[in-house]
Amino acid sequence: MKGNKICREADPVLAQYIMSLDTEISHDRMINQQNKCGYGLAGVCCRLCSNGPCRLSQSRPRGVCGADADTIAGRNLLRSVAAGSACYIHVVEDAAVELKHISEEHGRIKSKEALDTLCGKFGVTGKDDWEKAGKVADLVLEDLHMPVQEQMKLVEKVAYPMRVDNWNKLGIMPGGSNAEIIQAIVKSSTNLNSDLTDMLMHCLRLSISTGVYGLVLTNLINDVIMGGSEIRFEPVGMQVIDPDCINIMVTGHQHAYFEALDEVLSDERIQSLAREAGANGIKLVGCTCVGQDFQVRSASCTNAFCGHAGNNYTSEAVLLTGCIDMIVSEFNCTLPGIVPICDELDIPQLCIDPVAKKPNAVLNEYSYDKRDEIVTQIISTAIKSWNRRGKGGRKNPMAHHGAESVTGVTEVTLRNFLGGNYQALIKLIAEGKIRGIAGVVGCSNLRAGGHDVLTVELTKNLIKNDILVLSAGCTSGGLENCGLMSREAADLAGPGLGAVCRQLGIPPVLNFGPCLAIGRMELVAGDIARELGVDLPQLPLVISAPQWLEEQALADGVFALSLGLPLHLGLAPFVTGSETAVHVLTEDMKNMTGGQLIIEEDPEAAAHQLTQLIDERRKGLGL
Numbered sequence: 001m002k003g004n005k006i007c008r009e010a011d012p013v014l015a016q017y018i019m020s021l022d023t024e025i026s027h028d029r030m031i032n033q034q035n036k037c038g039y040g041l042a043g044v045c046c047r048l049c050s051n052g053p054c055r056l057s058q059s060r061p062r063g064v065c066g067a068d069a070d071t072i073a074g075r076n077l078l079r080s081v082a083a084g085s086a087c088y089i090h091v092v093e094d095a096a097v098e099l100k101h102i103s104e105e106h107g108r109i110k111s112k113e114a115l116d117t118l119c120g121k122f123g124v125t126g127k128d129d130w131e132k133a134g135k136v137a138d139l140v141l142e143d144l145h146m147p148v149q150e151q152m153k154l155v156e157k158v159a160y161p162m163r164v165d166n167w168n169k170l171g172i173m174p175g176g177s178n179a180e181i182i183q184a185i186v187k188s189s190t191n192l193n194s195d196l197t198d199m200l201m202h203c204l205r206l207s208i209s210t211g212v213y214g215l216v217l218t219n220l221i222n223d224v225i226m227g228g229s230e231i232r233f234e235p236v237g238m239q240v241i242d243p244d245c246i247n248i249m250v251t252g253h254q255h256a257y258f259e260a261l262d263e264v265l266s267d268e269r270i271q272s273l274a275r276e277a278g279a280n281g282i283k284l285v286g287c288t289c290v291g292q293d294f295q296v297r298s299a300s301c302t303n304a305f306c307g308h309a310g311n312n313y314t315s316e317a318v319l320l321t322g323c324i325d326m327i328v329s330e331f332n333c334t335l336p337g338i339v340p341i342c343d344e345l346d347i348p349q350l351c352i353d354p355v356a357k358k359p360n361a362v363l364n365e366y367s368y369d370k371r372d373e374i375v376t377q378i379i380s381t382a383i384k385s386w387n388r389r390g391k392g393g394r395k396n397p398m399a400h401h402g403a404e405s406v407t408g409v410t411e412v413t414l415r416n417f418l419g420g421n422y423q424a425l426i427k428l429i430a431e432g433k434i435r436g437i438a439g440v441v442g443c444s445n446l447r448a449g450g451h452d453v454l455t456v457e458l459t460k461n462l463i464k465n466d467i468l469v470l471s472a473g474c475t476s477g478g479l480e481n482c483g484l485m486s487r488e489a490a491d492l493a494g495p496g497l498g499a500v501c502r503q504l505g506i507p508p509v510l511n512f513g514p515c516l517a518i519g520r521m522e523l524v525a526g527d528i529a530r531e532l533g534v535d536l537p538q539l540p541l542v543i544s545a546p547q548w549l550e551e552q553a554l555a556d557g558v559f560a561l562s563l564g565l566p567l568h569l570g571l572a573p574f575v576t577g578s579e580t581a582v583h584v585l586t587e588d589m590k591n592m593t594g595g596q597l598i599i600e601e602d603p604e605a606a607a608h609q610l611t612q613l614i615d616e617r618r619k620g621l622g623l
Helices: 012-020 026-032 038-042 069-105 112-122 129-144 161-170 177-187 196-226 255-265 268-276 288-296 312-319 338-345 368-389 411-417 423-431 453-464 474-481 487-492 495-504 515-532 551-562 579-592 603-620
Strands: 232-236 246-251 282-287 305-310 326-329 349-351 361-363 403-407 436-442 467-473 509-513 541-545 566-569 596-599
Touching: 012 312, 026 312, 069 129, 069 177, 069 196, 069 255, 069 368, 069 551, 069 579, 112 129, 112 196, 129 177, 129 196, 161 196, 177 196, 196 255, 196 515, 196 551, 196 579, 232 305, 246 288, 246 312, 246 368, 255 268, 255 282, 255 288, 255 368, 268 282, 268 368, 282 288, 282 312, 282 368, 288 305, 288 403, 288 474, 288 509, 288 515, 305 312, 305 474, 312 338, 312 474, 326 368, 349 368, 403 474, 403 509, 411 515, 423 515, 436 453, 436 474, 436 515, 436 551, 436 603, 453 467, 453 474, 453 487, 453 603, 467 474, 467 515, 467 603, 474 509, 487 495, 509 515, 515 551, 541 551, 541 603, 551 566, 551 596, 566 603, 579 596, 596 603
Parallel strands: 246 282, 246 326, 282 305, 326 349, 349 361, 436 467, 436 541, 467 509, 541 566, 566 596
Antiparallel strands: 232 403
């Protein structure tokens, strides 16, 4: 048994379980790593050349080459945003390639409505759905691979028009996304760019291609491949894991890669193989964002998907239940900490995208024509693991963990739920029953108060102020497991929002699913702004990534600033050593895009600031 020295945990059931474990996990390592480097936190450590690492302070204001705090912090931020953008562009490119193969092989298109939506945006026609899908894929891929000097063509077809006008005015419309990423890396190398303003503007360009392509278009393409959603309530948490089933845990973000696996696992022949091995069946256990994407699309998935167990820093605990027989990974949020646990419990790993390769994982890189081979390998490996690791007699020590959660919320299902437009929601906001909307999105980390602590407490304060919360990313995993996406959570909301929730039978926190679905929120915001005839910065809408974790989150966050929205972070990005960078992000940005950065780790204080900003925007709209 452990001592009591682990980082804080918002989920009391999970906290008790973690305390009972003998195996070291991230919650333990956070305590050992709690003393942070001050130079790194401020973003004024440079190790780009062999004269370094150079660390700046008042007594040492420049590195060996003469780079000051503005230059070093700016380069560090630009490199981080470029890396985050690269991750999202990788995902949308893979989705577009998958759609292209489906068109060429006349594969299954699950949602013709979603295809028609994309064709309508792009002005695509064709003799059949396969031809149209191929043209859509080609347009996306062509844009991604344009040179940096040529603007991406689809931005104006997807983004909100008033935002496009603002971006054109500022000169930040991006060139080809891959070329923008390469130029950012070149620009931030040794003895090259030292103009902080230019580097920050490049961050804005990267964020636009990240948001429009990596977020919005990935979802719309996956809708074509995977099918649509419907609003429903599902069990969440580790209660979804049946110890008498062969359980395959999936981690990552590229849901389209698992479409064939989901379909094959539902086949009676495959389920009978599991029963012959002594199991009740074979199931997919959702963990991290790919699990949330399955959950959002549960209406389109088969019964092979058992549910979503938890977010990134729950994955180690999920494995330690002893009920997981295999891991299939394909992207990030696949923690390195799972490696010793898989070794300890003899859990095989298969990686289907080399970007997520672990040292003890078998690599079988996904391609459309290898789908059947990979699915066969997964099923065979999982059954062998079940037989080797001891079939039958298992118990799930966390069978009591979790809650119910609303799921299936998208820009389409929410609009349909409201009657085909957003007038009903606008009316509730105008009447003051709903004060405004907050997107609480992104990752979970362990430094901002503990696992999901700031996220949960901030959300409680927001809904208490009658602010409707929309969530996407690992924030959703924590909020749903803590019960804030259940109908009972209406009792935690303020009198206006609570009454609306009880009347409509919905929770005060709506679950959009994976972090990619932040792009769906942008579409929702655009639709509301269009119906009001205003630009996004005028909406009573704020964004918070209270426990942002990684470089992708920084690219997401800068996109929020590009959209002109107030962005709250619980922890400052690593630029505080540059007073100029801080001033641009927190003050000057208001006059550029309309956005602004707010840093606040206290949940009550953060909720108060965000509520004030919503009230200012209500006043600006005459509400």
